[in-house]
Amino acid sequence: MASDYIIEEKKQGQALVTNQKNSNSKLLYIESYGCQMNLNDSEIVASILSNEGFNTTQNIEEADLVLVNTCSIREKAEQTVRKRLQKYNSVKNINPKMKIGVLGCMAERLKSKFLEEEKMVDMVVGPDAYRDLPNLVKTVEDGKDAVNVILSKVETYADVSPIRLNSNGVTAFVSITRGCDNMCTFCVVPFTRGRERSRDPKSIVEEANDLWKKGFKEITLLGQNVDSYLWYGGGLKKDFDKASEIARATSIDFSKLLEIVALAVPKMRIRFATSNPQDMSLDVIRSMAKYDNICKYIHLPVQTGSTRMLERMNRQHTREEYITLIDNIKNIIPNCAISQDMIAGFCGETEEDHQETLSLMENVKYDFGFMFAYSERPGTPAAKRMEDDVPLETKKRRLADIIALQQKHGLYRMEQFIGKTVEVLIEGNSKKSDAHWKGRNSQNAMVVFPKGNEKIGDFVNVKINECTSATLIGNKQ
Numbered sequence: 001m002a003s004d005y006i007i008e009e010k011k012q013g014q015a016l017v018t019n020q021k022n023s024n025s026k027l028l029y030i031e032s033y034g035c036q037m038n039l040n041d042s043e044i045v046a047s048i049l050s051n052e053g054f055n056t057t058q059n060i061e062e063a064d065l066v067l068v069n070t071c072s073i074r075e076k077a078e079q080t081v082r083k084r085l086q087k088y089n090s091v092k093n094i095n096p097k098m099k100i101g102v103l104g105c106m107a108e109r110l111k112s113k114f115l116e117e118e119k120m121v122d123m124v125v126g127p128d129a130y131r132d133l134p135n136l137v138k139t140v141e142d143g144k145d146a147v148n149v150i151l152s153k154v155e156t157y158a159d160v161s162p163i164r165l166n167s168n169g170v171t172a173f174v175s176i177t178r179g180c181d182n183m184c185t186f187c188v189v190p191f192t193r194g195r196e197r198s199r200d201p202k203s204i205v206e207e208a209n210d211l212w213k214k215g216f217k218e219i220t221l222l223g224q225n226v227d228s229y230l231w232y233g234g235g236l237k238k239d240f241d242k243a244s245e246i247a248r249a250t251s252i253d254f255s256k257l258l259e260i261v262a263l264a265v266p267k268m269r270i271r272f273a274t275s276n277p278q279d280m281s282l283d284v285i286r287s288m289a290k291y292d293n294i295c296k297y298i299h300l301p302v303q304t305g306s307t308r309m310l311e312r313m314n315r316q317h318t319r320e321e322y323i324t325l326i327d328n329i330k331n332i333i334p335n336c337a338i339s340q341d342m343i344a345g346f347c348g349e350t351e352e353d354h355q356e357t358l359s360l361m362e363n364v365k366y367d368f369g370f371m372f373a374y375s376e377r378p379g380t381p382a383a384k385r386m387e388d389d390v391p392l393e394t395k396k397r398r399l400a401d402i403i404a405l406q407q408k409h410g411l412y413r414m415e416q417f418i419g420k421t422v423e424v425l426i427e428g429n430s431k432k433s434d435a436h437w438k439g440r441n442s443q444n445a446m447v448v449f450p451k452g453n454e455k456i457g458d459f460v461n462v463k464i465n466e467c468t469s470a471t472l473i474g475n476k477q
């Protein structure tokens with residue numbers, strides 16, 4: 001590795017070649033909110049700016065540049081960012097040369113309005129404009145405001161090697177697609193991340209191999225909608241039909257990509273997120289079943305159990321079709337864990353619709369879930385065409401019903417592991433005790449067990465003796 005890179009001590013005495021360069025003299029402080037795509041985007045941003053003289057710092061007071069990668073999925077997420085901006089600006093009083101910028105979905109949603117509204121930022125950069133950061137930083141360093149929120153038809157940052165931030169040195173994200181073409185009526189993502197485009201599989205395999213060489217043992221293939229992955233030489237998914245016959249005939253969809261990556265790094269664990277029931281194919285499930293190194297876990301958002309509400313959300317499947325997909329997954333991979341996303345109180349939701357959500361959960365008994373009350377997002381089809389008519393108290397009560405039922409099912413699923421031995425990838429110290437390791441099994445369940453002579457990054461077999469609704473507890477075999 002080039003001598004310009006700073007060498008740091010890794011736990012257990014291994015040398016870790018950081019991505020911090022000796023020759024870099026400026027400091028970047030970057031905070032990320034929202035989904036895993038945003039976390040990975042921040043790693044791409046750190047890499048682009050590392051070539052512009054910036055190393056990363058965890059100490060905001062010494063930073064030359066402070067960037068916050070924002071989320072717009074719910075109103076609360078944006079309120080959090082506004083509070084952080086106040087914090088940064090109070091630090092700016094101590095460090096006046098500091099420049100502040102907003103990245104991500106809120107930057108894309110508000111665009112230059114952000115500069116007018118919030119006198120607290122110098123730069124606004126959308127998710128597809130990070131390559132322009134070197135120019136934008138020069139502009140703000142010259143004392144002018146800078147904005148670039150152009151959405152791209154081709155950008156996948158395929159050639160940018162992310163700088164792993166806050167990394168455990170064992171697990172890493174690898175983005176495979178950007179954008180989303182599904183216009184779910186409640187969702188702001190298609191407006192803040194643009195149209196779907198997929199990344200060249202060669203660059204995905206290169207990144208996976210590079211991570212393996214650096215000692216990483218698990219990757220998560222990322223996309224707003226991974227099932228929609230389709231490589232046919234570059235360009236938008238929606239233009240696939242216009243491509244040449246040879247391009248269509250040699251195209252690579254998500255099930256093929258899973259096979260390519262599983263074969264390229266056979267000892268590396270492979271996960272993926274986020275799936276979409278309307279686009280998931282049986283081939284994807286068969287690829288998962290075929291390779292031991294593809295983890296047996298699917299995050300399969302459904303949002304509601306009512307077909308009437310699915311229609312209002314513009315989700316292109318019915319309750320019955322979703323249940324058929326779940327049955328297919330369970331038939332092909334009996335020990336596959338499944339998690340959900342649920343929205344309580346979407347526009348027009350009746351008590352009957354809510355009961356259908358609870359009965360769907362009863363049918364699937366999810367391993368875990370991400371559950372929220374509906375939060376109207378400006379600019380979405382729902383905000384434009386539907387009334388946010390479910391009272392807040394009703395939303396809260398229905399959300400509480402869903403969370404309580406999920407906790408019951410989560411415990412039920414965890415109890416199925418008692419007495420069994422599972423393979424665990426050690427990720428670090430347990431939160432509660434340094435005398436215990438934590439790591440996850442193939443089903444993405446967190447496992448805690450007493451330390452022996454293992455080390456971070458080892459795969460070990462653990463016999464499960466007891467559990468909570470969120471953690472399996474056992475002993476190494």
Ligand code: SF4
Pocket residue numbers: 180181182183184187188189190224225276
């Ligand atoms: S699939 Fe629907 S909910 Fe998911 S990112 Fe796309 S539009 Fe949003």
